[in-house]
Amino acid sequence: MTDAAFADLVLHQLKKIEVIVRAEDQRMIEDLLHSAGMGGWTVIRDVAGYGHDGFHQGRTIFNDQTGLVMFVGVAEPGPIAEVARGLARFFKSRPGVTFLSDVAVMRSEYFAAARSAP
Amino acid sequence: MKARTEGANASAYAYVQPAPGRAEIAALVALAARRVAPLWPLQSAIAVNPLSGFEEMAFDQAVARAAAIFGARDSLSIETWRNLVRAQQIDIAALKKVAIARLGGLVPAFAPIGPDVSRLDLLMARLMDLPPPDQPATAGGADPGAALIAKWCAVFFDQGQAACAMPGRDLGLYRAVVALIGHDRDYRRLAGDVGQRVVHCVPRDPLDAIAEGVEALKIPSDEIEETLAALVARLPGWAGHIRWRSEYAEPSDSAGAPAGMADLLALWILLERAGIMAPPPALWPAACDPRQLAMHFGLGQSQCASQWGAIEAIATVRQSELAHMFMVAAEQGFRDTLIPALTAASRSGATQQAPDAQLVFCIDVRSEPFRRALEAQGAFETFGYAGFFGLPIARHRHDRGRRQRLLPVLLAPQHDIAETPVPGYDVDALVRSEALHQHTRGLLGTAKHGLGSAFATAEALGLVAGGIMAARTLAPRLMQRVMQAINPDIEQAMAPALDTHALHPDFPAFTLAEKIGYASLLFRMTGMSKQTARLVVLTGHGGAAVNNPYAAALDCGACGGHPGGFNARVMAAILNDPAVREGLADEGLSLPATTLFLAAEHNTTTDQVTVFDIDQVPLSHKGDLAALRTAFDRAGQANRTQRAIALGRDADDLITGSCHWGEVRPEWGLARNAAFVVGPRWLTRARDLGGRAFLHSYDWTTDPDGTTLAMILTAPMVVAQWINCQYLFSTIDNHRYGSGDKTTQNPVGRIGVVQGNGGDLRIGLPRQSLFSDDGSPYHIPQRLLTVVHAPFDRVEAVVTAHDILSRLFGNGWVQLVAIDSATGDARRWAADAECAPNPPACQENRP
């Protein structure tokens, strides 16, 4: 983010994690994010896509537990690494994908951890 | 970048941080938690598959594995199965067919072993005649560790039974127990001084405690998940309750007492560290002695020698496999009578007749006999639809703080609905009388527990108690009438308020678009045509039982274990709304202006039907309603008489039982459920399904892209499968997967029951709901048979597009038969186990 266009903005370098899992596993991922000390995240329900198991539709209206959900979380590298370690375990037996990336944010205090992981 | 980062993390972790981190432990705990099914409080009992954590496996493997983990049986005992065959509940011919298939077909099955003895004879002898070794080879020991944790769970999760709550509940389960367990003499006896030392030094955070514990116990990294899962499985009841609390409960239910699966596991780890060991599991015998089998047929030395391999092969068939063969025989026998009847009906097609009234019932198996009885009373057309009528709502009763979730547990409520007085009722008087009741109850509760008042309370109320006791025992119906006279009918007096959201009074509970959406969904899902009759009655259902912890298990599962009348009233109000009618007309569903929608509730215990808001029925429809109510009464009488036979009582006694406080089996509930039929009513109308089938109306011609079928199969059918599995497993091992004898149950924490003095919170159904008085199973354990009336290719497309369906059908948890709408042919979906690596395909159903 050294572009001149951003020169007048105060940016903070953080990490972003995106997780896509089955809707029935949503709760497990929430537990994991909590335990890693993430202060907050975004959930997108009814994610559609194409992958190993063919096409995934968005959910049908009678069952919240079918289909896929996506989590997006941004935090300091520490909690994100912690989440990633947890996910490594998780993906040994449950399907899903995760992406890690560098991001810049303007309000770093907004992404502070809920509690510091020991 | 992703790969590099993950790799770097992994290697760094392996080198500097040998103990798993918090998130990793959290992931392991979350995975281990899946070992048990969530357990709803009995107040809104929901049927779940106790083996839901094993659905990724093929059915028989899952059953065997779960049996080992939970210390349960994997089937009914062979002797019980034999008795079912002898009582002609299972066709012996079907059993023979299964045995022939097991031996590899007709030729090998009839290959002779000796004079007049074939391999089939040997196998049938093992199935039907040889004395089975059914006692456990080694009995499982008592589990004092589990008893200890169960005791603490019971006080921690108490929802208002104990007057004096556990101290420190706000700290969370683990910390609260750690603070007290040092004083517990049971713990001291089991763990001794080591236990005291461990309690003082363990971390106070559950995740940290588990992390430290797995290290201290030297559990290898790749065994942690399985170790934790095995610990979860030692108390399936309380673990299931924790799952309910964290995944499905209202936040208010767990306020002030936080607990997750990590708390429970941290307690288990504490016990392990203190040296409290798990008992040895019970071992069940596997097979029989080949010599015994040979002797049974009087086979001599020579035959034995030449045919030893064949004899041994049959003698070593495992007991569990034999039991499985009985179950398959029950399933096949049922399928072979049902499918031909449906294919025949499919070929003859529909007969059209303009009905006097149309009624939409819940898919529940108990609707089927009542619908049949009602159809016999006149020109009534009936439909089957999920009993919440597609409305994801929660009800805020005017007199309770806690909202009722009136929808399947697969969904979260979208609309919070308050209640409003019905004109013509003296609501003030109702509210007053309710307040007086609440007040009296509160006062009595407090007085009973007060050190100064407990004794005088007992003395003052003794005679009153004696009178009530005598009345409830000897004249329960009179007592009920008196109570009804004193307590006005609050259900009729309060109606759902659609125009005000219960939590945000400035907004309506539904927008017009939402109302139209739910209204048109009813037509889309059931295939009901727009040429509606003068009366359309949405009929929910509920059971009637008093003093019965399992009363809610008789209510509508689609309404979250509540009676379905409220949903029916909301739906009727929506459909009578002129604006909604206009909106429907814009979608091409212009209903006749003469059509009136009404709400009713079918009492499945007494077979009486309550129609709501009768005073609001316009004069023009009074006659139609009167005729319908007469038909309800007659149908109820007829169905009650039929059901009374199955219950071994007389019809009138069913009404007495519904209000008798000593009744342990007010009705059979969903026992004997076996099939889920998706198709128009004319497909099943000619056949008596004996209350064994869920019926979901469906018209494939109105569903070109299969969306509706997908919705039916991924939601109502999934719920039916949970119910089916709950009944199945509660029957095959009533102590592990069921809740045992009702008469020694002890309600705990206002949420569930334990047996006798304590122990694990019980899961599943009680013995009286499944077994006849003589101890033989009334519910035949068999897997759900789903029948879909639609073109083959559409069924296949829907199944393959949904993970959950390919899992259930492919792993043999549910059997699927499609009846082709064009040809009337039936095809069965082959389980993965049956047709090797090819993609799942339809195959011909052999007659």
Added chain:
Amino acid sequence: MPDAMPKSTSARGQHVLAAVSGMVAVPAVLLPWGGVIEHSRALGLVIGALTLFVALIVMAFAVRYLRADPRGAAFGVTLGLLVGCVLTCVATGSLFVLAAAWVASGRLLARLIGHDTTWPEARAAARRARHAFAVGDSALVAGLLVLGLSTGSAAISPVLAQSATLAGPTGAAAALLLLIAAAARCALPPFAGWLASSMTAPTPVSALMHAGLVNAGGFLLIRFAPLFEAAPLARLAAIAAGLGAALYGLGVMCVRPDIKRSLAGSTVSQMGFMIMSCGLGAYGAALWHIVAHGLFKAWLFLGSGSAIGIGKTPAAPGLTHSIKGCAILVLAGALVLTWAGHMDGALVPLLLALATAMVTLNAGLGTQMPMRSRLAATAILIVLAATQAIGVWLTTVAVGHEGSMVLPGWALDGVLAAFLGGWVWQAQRRSLPRRIYVHLLNAGALACVGAGEPA
């Protein structure tokens, strides 16, 4: 459809018949020995009627409730014999028959606790009950032997007539032995465990047990009242044991999260109160307590299946203040009575009842409810209070004798203050000390039994 109608109504009818014949047979066989009571006949009549009434209800309840019980026949027979034993106990005039029926009823009760013979926990609970009864029964037999030998009579009436002359250690020893027997049957600590762990019995058995069987201890004390009148030491012991049990049982009741063991705690507490009343000499009040509590507890037990539904019943508002005020008022009244020299043991239960009536009346009147509801509530309270007053008066007449003072007035005030003070403390919702909480929670825990279930 299954054609099976396995256990027909007539089969169930046979169980009832068996039970009834047991009820009749035991007294018919045992009572001719030594005849029936001559005086204090009303006591036997009252307790006999209570037992029969509860047994009738329980039997009618069980016909439906135990419909699917494979051991239903055994249940009917045992229940009948048990009730027969109780009837014999209260009606006999012979020391020997009393002992025999008493011991037999204990054995039968233990058998009902272990009703499900395939269930290890039930067997352990039955064993514990048998052990507790063995101690109590030995004490009873020893006590009756002492009485019989020292008076030279095997009939109760002459023994009671002479008991006033049984001076010193003999009388005291006999009375103390009978007190031990009563404490074991009433499940006062240290015998409370058998009752607290008896939930392996089917619900109707528990109802009968808590309504009819545990009362036997109270009956014994009232029956042998003349003996106790002559043995102040035993009466002091009864007061102490009763007071302790009343406090302990109530604590157990308050901490248990399950309905049945909570009710068991309550029974221990109520029995303690009743034994204490006997010790104080309030025999009439004790007998009324036996009757009323028996009905009350049977009702609660049979209705235990209703204890499902999340949500604590909200405490009536302002109750804490009203409890404090009433407690102080009643205690002040007691002090005035003491000062005037009118304080009496029989007044302790009455003053507690008065405090209860005042608190409930206050709570009933002091709410936001409309006048009509308040009037109705008041009327109900007055009727209840009147019933109780009449009941106590009737039983006092029935017992025919009131006890003498055994405690000085200030000590009675102390007993009263213990209840009222504890009540105020409770109303302030103070939490129990941890050690005591855990101890109360563990009341009646069966060692060596895990989370077992019927096999």
